[in-house]
Amino acid sequence: MNQPQDGSVKPPREQVVLFGAKQSLCGIVTHPTTKTPGIPIVVLNTGIIHRVGHHRMYVTLARRWAAQGHPVVRFDFGGIGDSPVQSDELPPLDANLISIGEVCDWVESNLGLSRFVLIGLCSGADHSVIYAARDPRVAGVVLIDPTIPRTWQFFLRDTLSRLKRPVIYRNILSGRGSTWARIRHLFGGKAPEPRQGEFAQPQLETPEAIAFLEETYQKAVTNGAEMLAVFTGGHSFQHNYRRQLLDALQNVDFGEQLDLHYFKDSDHTFTYLKHRERLFALLDDWLEKKCRVTGEGPGKSFEEVL
Template sequence: MRIQCQGSWLYGIISRPQQPAARGVLIVVGGPQYRAGSHRQFVLLARYLAEQGIAVMRFDFRGMGDSDGEMRTFEDVGQDLSAAINFFTKECMFLKDVVIWGLCDAASAALFYAHQDQRVSGLVLLNPWVRTEQGIAKAYLKHHYSTRLFQPAFWKKLISGKYDPIASIRSLYKMIKSFFIRKKSVAVIGEGANATDHAIPLPARMLKGLQCFEGKSLVITSGDDLTASEFLDLIHSSKDWQITLEDRKVKFFHIQDANHTFSRRQWRHQVAEYTGDWLRSW
């Protein structure tokens, strides 16, 4: 199938159940991916949900995969999402509402868009991308450097001479410097009342999107992933995030051993089950 979007054609596919429910799922692609997803994750998820009676659509943004147009970032795909939902709801007349499912920066794109479209009733957000220089520096210091000393592989490399301690110290210094410098600059930006959207830090814009969204949300995070660690550190250190998540009654699941894309079958299946069960719960 193909979808008209601002003079370009978007290409995608719909998985239709034989006896569909009134709620469908739009899988949004994150990063340099196309509609199949890493290790065919989106294909398998769509088939799983379709077997549960849930119609699923997945597609390529402009400039990605088979779609026409110029490539764009996750911050500029609102028109693509709108065009996709228009097509999805017209092709599947039985749909009353749509849930957006997104991994990494696709989750961020979903938060930017969802509150603007009343047809969107829910969000499934996996390892949301909240990247800032300060945030990733903190995640590295807390979750990478602090645990590396307890890893046998680290000591084997050190003893064998394959590890460069000087380079590591320089990297650590840059991380610490970045953490404190960016902390000050972010505070200054946050005080600007007339700051444009792109001047405001990404986490603040995402929080605003969640605060404006009146639907339900499910968050799934990985235990072996710096992107997830950065997001979890953010919400654990921010009262505004904590209040909003509690107020919106956001459902959380954490898969401790999983990597960023949930690449193993057991992790992928857990994600599919969590998604399906959550969709049927309301």
């Protein structure tokens, strides 16, 4: 890391950039403090959250990674933060995928680096893997709480967890609450309605949804994208155990390209500093490992493809 003569740490240079055909996608490029840049990292919005991320998490990560040698881009999708809507005609997903491509094009043209890592939380994770399935320039994706189907093991664990609560037995005896609905679903019935305070989740357990996700993940893997997937206990209504991604998408051959983790004690947005630090350490180790290891074919290291 470059340091001034007084011994203090030199902060990374941050540059405001307008990306895209309309020059209206607003973002911040955090330039590395080392002479030899590592692989560029593109950070995607979480839902409607501004590019700083929850608890300014993306600002912290950008500066942390720049100190390790990685150029980092964090930008706002159209209609979020400082970026106006990019298209009145395209669905938001299609418009956002075009925007990711425009940012990656800018990185390649202006930084001279043609492979990238995408990172996203929740909807940002979904955008990351869908785009990786379409662009072989994506060398890796960091997926934090991506949207995945629930499995029979999910519903079994969810039901057993609920059976530990005294209120459940009162509901069972009275015939009220969602307990009976969840038990019926466990044996093939209709999925229960979301609990109070939860958002209605898309029905990802349909054959069509599972087929789409399996095709998406498989294409991303075939394109050579390494995957770091981190799930948290904060979305217990959607996933509640580590291997759920593998069980839900059984036809995807991840090979050695998936590094899978489950942070049971962390909430969805990493509210507590100790949980963010645990996540940051994992991300650092993953990037360092992928930049160091060499290989051939799909799954080859970032170092080799730069």
